Amino acid sequence: MNHKIIVVEDEKDIQILIKETMEQQGYKVLTADDGEQASILMDDLAAIDLIILDLMLPKIDGLTVLKKIRSLSSIPVLILSAKDGEYEKILGLEFGADDYLTKPFSLLELQARVKALLRRNNEYQTQGKTEETEKIITVGELTIEPDNFLVKKNNLIVNLTSKEFQILNLFVSNPKKVYTKVQLYQEIWNDEFIHDENVMNVHIRRLRKKIEDAPSNPIYIKTVWGIGYKLGVEPQECSK
Numbered sequence: 001m002n003h004k005i006i007v008v009e010d011e012k013d014i015q016i017l018i019k020e021t022m023e024q025q026g027y028k029v030l031t032a033d034d035g036e037q038a039s040i041l042m043d044d045l046a047a048i049d050l051i052i053l054d055l056m057l058p059k060i061d062g063l064t065v066l067k068k069i070r071s072l073s074s075i076p077v078l079i080l081s082a083k084d085g086e087y088e089k090i091l092g093l094e095f096g097a098d099d100y101l102t103k104p105f106s107l108l109e110l111q112a113r114v115k116a117l118l119r120r121n122n123e124y125q126t127q128g129k130t131e132e133t134e135k136i137i138t139v140g141e142l143t144i145e146p147d148n149f150l151v152k153k154n155n156l157i158v159n160l161t162s163k164e165f166q167i168l169n170l171f172v173s174n175p176k177k178v179y180t181k182v183q184l185y186q187e188i189w190n191d192e193f194i195h196d197e198n199v200m201n202v203h204i205r206r207l208r209k210k211i212e213d214a215p216s217n218p219i220y221i222k223t224v225w226g227i228g229y230k231l232g233v234e235p236q237e238c239s240k
Contacts, residue, residue, distance in 0.1 A: 035060025
């Protein structure tokens with residue numbers, strides 16, 4: 001399968017370099033020079049597998065583009081930015097990015113991040129399709145359908161990004177296990193490389209905002225102080 005990627009980057013030299021690098025890896029690549037062009041490409045997000053998005057864009061800024069993406073789709077988004085401050089990085093993750101690279105970056109690292117995001121997203125999109133019955137897991141007020149990449153709370157759909165779903169599904173699949181941040185990163189990103197801890201902190205915080213009644217006093221994703229996180233409610237499994 002030839003994955004299709006959108007590269008949104010206003011610096012032409014960088015855009016061309018990323019495009020050529022991704023095409024050498026066998027990906028189909030579309031490019032946008034600014035946020036306005038990117039928004040036009042968003043009209044067919046169902047045909048896109050991943051977006052590489054710069055934050056500092058002309059016409060429409062990258063965070064606004066990211067908000068539009070997240071209102072339409074949960075496809076993986078990798079942020080590229082010359083802004084290396086903690087605020088910009090956390091803001092990008094808070095708005096729904098799955099990963100973050102700061103310029104200047106290694107092309108090898110970019111390739112590895114893209115492969116990891118596509119691989120994990122593809123695994124969750126395709127898992128269970130050959131099974132005759134669909135598994136349903138109930139955790140408190142949450143209903144999780146791993147085969148359909150779907151989460152509901154009190155019968156209302158919860159819009160999770162691919163990373164948020166993967167984190168929740170990992171906890172539900174291993175309800176007794178306590179995960180450190182390092183273990184979570186290795187499981188979800190399928191990579192030995194470890195970012196700073198803020199990446200995982202932000203993903204957990206965003207997930208809690210969506211599934212918890214009181215995110216500051218969570219019942220589903222519990223903090224085990226000094227160690228990491230674990231599922232706080234025993235899941236029940238059935239099929240349909």
